[in-house]
Amino acid sequence: MIGKFEQAGNIYPNRNFKWRTGLQNLGNTCYMNAAVQCLSKVKPIKRFFRKQQVDMQDREQDGYNYKLLEEFQKLIIFLWEGYPMLSPKEFVNQAYTLCPDYRPKTQQDSQEFLRFLLDSIDSTLRHITGSSIISDTFVGTIECKTTCRGCKSVSTRDESFLDLSLAIPSEISPKSYDMMEWKDKSYMEEAKNSWFNQVKSYFWKGGGNIISIYDCLIHHFKPEVLNQEDNLYYCSQCESKNEANQEHKIKKLPQILIINLKRFKYAYWGSKVSTYVQIPFKLNLSQFSCDEGSQKYQLIAVMQHYGAIWKGHYIAYCKDTKRNKWFEYDDLRVREVSESDIVNAQVYIAFYEKTEKI
Numbered sequence: 001m002i003g004k005f006e007q008a009g010n011i012y013p014n015r016n017f018k019w020r021t022g023l024q025n026l027g028n029t030c031y032m033n034a035a036v037q038c039l040s041k042v043k044p045i046k047r048f049f050r051k052q053q054v055d056m057q058d059r060e061q062d063g064y065n066y067k068l069l070e071e072f073q074k075l076i077i078f079l080w081e082g083y084p085m086l087s088p089k090e091f092v093n094q095a096y097t098l099c100p101d102y103r104p105k106t107q108q109d110s111q112e113f114l115r116f117l118l119d120s121i122d123s124t125l126r127h128i129t130g131s132s133i134i135s136d137t138f139v140g141t142i143e144c145k146t147t148c149r150g151c152k153s154v155s156t157r158d159e160s161f162l163d164l165s166l167a168i169p170s171e172i173s174p175k176s177y178d179m180m181e182w183k184d185k186s187y188m189e190e191a192k193n194s195w196f197n198q199v200k201s202y203f204w205k206g207g208g209n210i211i212s213i214y215d216c217l218i219h220h221f222k223p224e225v226l227n228q229e230d231n232l233y234y235c236s237q238c239e240s241k242n243e244a245n246q247e248h249k250i251k252k253l254p255q256i257l258i259i260n261l262k263r264f265k266y267a268y269w270g271s272k273v274s275t276y277v278q279i280p281f282k283l284n285l286s287q288f289s290c291d292e293g294s295q296k297y298q299l300i301a302v303m304q305h306y307g308a309i310w311k312g313h314y315i316a317y318c319k320d321t322k323r324n325k326w327f328e329y330d331d332l333r334v335r336e337v338s339e340s341d342i343v344n345a346q347v348y349i350a351f352y353e354k355t356e357k358i
């Protein structure tokens with residue numbers, strides 16, 4: 001699995017390389033590398049695959065993706081051995097075998113790949129062990145509450161989610177700034193005062209405003225009125241289609257929350273929303289959740305996409321929370337970066353870890 005680097009014979013694991021292992025790009029595989037780097041830094045995932053290795057010997061080929069799980073597990077283990085670099089060849093080959101869409105040398109969407117990978121590992125783990133670290137770590141529940149406008153009766157329905165997929169609104173909510181912690185507010189002020197933003201606000205009305213992830217959340221969770229012919233609500237009390245009010249709240253917050261921004265539109269030629277969205281280091285979801293546990297999160301990893309839709313590049317940033325350091329993973333190149341590098345990134349996917357303190 002370590003491929004040519006190990007065979008070269010002169011590259012040995014070294015604890016100084018922990019957090020600093022790069023992954024070789026095997027022909028447009030930066031989207032896989034970025035996803036794997038982020039997942040390998042998620043504490044429950046790292047702990048699980050390093051300590052309770054799943055035994056996949058003598059497994060029959062009965063429709064489950066043992067090979068992909070096996071290669072993923074190896075990759076996580078090796079990423080923490082302290083090699084300066086690894087070649088994820090076998091893992092990449094398994095992904096290509098299982099999902100023909102990921103054929104070699106094509107540019108792919110990292111978010112779709114992340115879902116495919118997590119779904120595949122989740123179902124295989126469940127099949128082998130009866131439980132899954134993937135669901136235990138990433139899955140949350142959203143409660144959808146509908147109130148019939150005719151009889152006022154309320155019905156609720158729960159939906160589970162693996163990630164929150166948020167559209168980027170064009171308008172800023174007056175509440176979003178107040179939701180931020182002081183440090184994120186000061187980064188916001190810095191971004192507002194940047195020369196680029198000054199120029200923008202000079203030429204465009206409202207151009208000086210900056211969208212934050214709180215604006216995306218407010219937009220996503222705003223109450224809806226179902227009053228159009230095609231979205232009327234069937235009320236079982238009234239036994240007819242009626243207008244209704246609908247509200248969504250997070251009922252169970254996951255240990256690790258994955259948020260992705262809907263930057264890509266695939267219709268026809270496809271296009272990309274390049275709007276800068278500020279990703280706070282601390283996230284408080286109390287406005288959007290009725291979970292009775294902690295509703296506070298800290299940012300632990302982000303995936304950045306830059307460039308155009310079909311020929312961009314993915315880079316991961318992950319935080320060593322113990323030493324309070326951020327690292328950038330650009331395929332084989334790994335370097336320590338500052339918090340402002342994270343603030344300035346064009347974030348596509350963000351990983352937040354639940355915390356008691358904020």
Ligand SMILES: [Zn+2]
Binds near residue numbers: 149152236237242
């Ligand atoms: Zn009704």
